[in-house]
Amino acid sequence: MTAPALVMVARGSSDPLVAQVTHELAGGLQDLRPEMDVYGAFLQQNPPTAKQVIDRIASSGNTEVVLVPLQLTHAVECDPAMTDLLHRSRADYPDLRFTLSRPIGPEISLLTILDQRLRSALSQARCLELDGLVLSASCAGDPRGSALLARRARQWSTHHRLPCLTAVADDSGPSVAHAIMGLRAQGRRHIAVGSFFLSADESYHTQSDLAYRYGAVSVSEPIGAAREVLDLVLARYAFAAMDLLDFGADEMAEPVRHLSVVGA
Numbered sequence: 001m002t003a004p005a006l007v008m009v010a011r012g013s014s015d016p017l018v019a020q021v022t023h024e025l026a027g028g029l030q031d032l033r034p035e036m037d038v039y040g041a042f043l044q045q046n047p048p049t050a051k052q053v054i055d056r057i058a059s060s061g062n063t064e065v066v067l068v069p070l071q072l073t074h075a076v077e078c079d080p081a082m083t084d085l086l087h088r089s090r091a092d093y094p095d096l097r098f099t100l101s102r103p104i105g106p107e108i109s110l111l112t113i114l115d116q117r118l119r120s121a122l123s124q125a126r127c128l129e130l131d132g133l134v135l136s137a138s139c140a141g142d143p144r145g146s147a148l149l150a151r152r153a154r155q156w157s158t159h160h161r162l163p164c165l166t167a168v169a170d171d172s173g174p175s176v177a178h179a180i181m182g183l184r185a186q187g188r189r190h191i192a193v194g195s196f197f198l199s200a201d202e203s204y205h206t207q208s209d210l211a212y213r214y215g216a217v218s219v220s221e222p223i224g225a226a227r228e229v230l231d232l233v234l235a236r237y238a239f240a241a242m243d244l245l246d247f248g249a250d251e252m253a254e255p256v257r258h259l260s261v262v263g264a
Contacts, residue, residue, distance in 0.1 A: 069100070073149055075144040133163070
């Protein structure tokens, strides 16, 4: 039995270096799981599009596809563009079976990478003193993602024993400028920004530029194609792929009888 194809879906960018992160993730996953068909696709601007990838999957003979959104701030609910993609794919490819996984989300394992990226940035900037942190992301995400992002900021703060505020690049929350000003109001002067971004897209550059204009001593690079991200993608894929399994009535009958005995 062939495993369902794994398609990581990113939003895309006019900067080809942004797309490179998705390609690196796809390559890394293919190395980890050579028996699987792994692809990267984009909703806009960068090739290949999701339709181009699904065309390729259809011609390969695989009949099942798991779409994995590469979103770090959404924990449960996907970006509406992902839901639209799922519906269009099912309509355009009636012979294929599709399922959509949960987004990657603000998982705690990513704080390890955030720390590594920030330490590197602080070293390059020759920063010897730090008394405040900002956790910067592209958006607040869905309600669960927003709550988890705030929790990650508190955990990061506790770990470093420094105050930490969150910031987002869109209008769904405070900007990095507001976060820095909030820390300065507390008397903090040496503030670094940890970038909870997958890649250096336009939102990342906007936040980074704004942070330096407001006096940040250092801004970390995005998380990128780290092993922790690969592990999370595989976990989301494996859980979502369960939706594609068929359980016949005969297969389900025996477990149900056992359960009734246990319950007695």
